[in-house]
Amino acid sequence: MSQEDIFEKVKQEFTAYLIAKGHRKTPERYMILKHIYTLNDHFDIDFLYNSINSERPVVSRATLYNTMELLVDSNLVIKHSFGANMSHYEKAYNNDNHLHLICTICGDIKEIKDHNIKDVIQSKKLSKFALSHYSLYIYGVCNKCAKLTTKKRTSQAKK
Numbered sequence: 602m603s604q605e606d607i608f609e610k611v612k613q614e615f616t617a618y619l620i621a622k623g624h625r626k627t628p629e630r631y632m633i634l635k636h637i638y639t640l641n642d643h644f645d646i647d648f649l650y651n652s653i654n655s656e657r658p659v660v661s662r663a664t665l666y667n668t669m670e671l672l673v674d675s676n677l678v679i680k681h682s683f684g685a686n687m688s689h690y691e692k693a694y695n696n697d698n699h700l701h702l703i704c705t706i707c708g709d710i711k712e713i714k715d716h717n718i719k720d721v722i723q724s725k726k727l728s729k730f731a732l733s734h735y736s737l738y739i740y741g742v743c744n745k746c747a748k749l750t751t752k753k754r755t756s757q758a759k760k
């Protein structure tokens with residue numbers, strides 16, 4: 602699916618949602634949606650705010666917070682709470698199921714795809730339950746932090 606097709610599809614869904622819930626269809630809301638679907642990674646509100654307003658101020662924080670709530674509620678954006686860090690978001694549509702590797706020290710998130718796990722989950726016979734999507738968090742220590750900790754340990758050992 603092309604980027605244009607995807608955007609057309611999510612725009613339609615968002616419109617249907619806004620009408621059903623009696624929310625206004627403001628250009629800012631669509632702009633935020635479109636912007637999110639150009640991003641390929643997780644982001645937090647600060648990142649999104651800065652990236653949307655990078656050329657000139659176009660949306661306020663209040664509008665952004667409010668729109669994010671609508672986008673999460675309409676299932677077009679997924680909200681993650683990875684441990685102690687602030688909420689992270691990612692687009693939901695056409696974003697294949699993936700695993701999140703989360704560093705418990707710096708909070709860095711890496712995404713990986715794993716077809717074995719995908720097959721296992723999709724072949725599970727879930728009684729009285731239709732699977733739509735899943736999200737898996739794997740916690741540990743990233744390479745960068747592991748190196749830093751080893752360094753600290755060796756310098757402490759020298760003292």
Ligand SMILES: [Zn+2]
Nearest residue numbers: 704707743746
């Ligand atoms: Zn780390």
Ligand SMILES: [Zn+2]
Nearest residue numbers: 691699701712
């Ligand atoms: Zn993700």
